[in-house]
Amino acid sequence: MSDNQIWYRYNPKKALTDAEREVMAMGYPYVSTTELGPGGLLNEHRHHSNNTHFVIDGSIIIGKSRDSEMRFRPQTVLPYNLVNLPRGVDYMGKAGEKGCIFVEGHKVLSPATADRFEERETIVKVAEGESMEGAFPAVEHK
Structure with missing residues (x-):
């Protein structure tokens, strides 16, 4: 292990859900489930890789944003649907009434x-001296 590189693995005490495994099978190897309450917000942000949101319950409106305002092509995403977002795009979301x-x-x-x-306990850090089997690094944006 490199001195400054942090390595992770999926939490062995928390099994991945079928929906998480399905998203992994779609080519997104790093997954975690998020729950938002009624009207809950995803504040404006971006990611440095392509990402997806696969709705399994309720609904969310996701749209490209600027200046913390959803401005471009907001899309309502219902259960068993997903929205793919390219890297570097500012976006935000708002959960539906349920x-x-x-x-x-x-x-x-x-x-x-x-x-x-x-924080969601989906992944855990690999401790020094532990097996590296199944481990993966977090990669800084270039």
């Missing part, structure tokens, strides 16, 4: 996304 549960999937795991996934 809230929303979705699987977030990424092509590349950034340190910021790794922190979020670790």
Whole structure:
């Protein structure tokens, strides 16, 4: 292990869901489930890799944004549908009246996304001296 590289693995105490495995099979190897309450917000942000949101319950409106305002092509995403977002695009979202549960999937795991996934206990850090089997690094944006 490199001194400054942090390595992760999926939490062995928390099995991946069928929906998370489905998103992985679509080519997004880094996944975690997010739950938003009714009207819950995804504040304006962007990712440094292509990402997807696969809705499994409720609904969410996702759209490209500027200056914390949804301005371009907002799209309502219903259960069993997904929206793919290219890297570097600012976007935001708002959950529907019943809230929303979705699987977030990424092509590349950034340190910021790794922190979020670790807070959800989807992934855990690999401790020094542990086996590297199944481990993956968070990659800084270039």
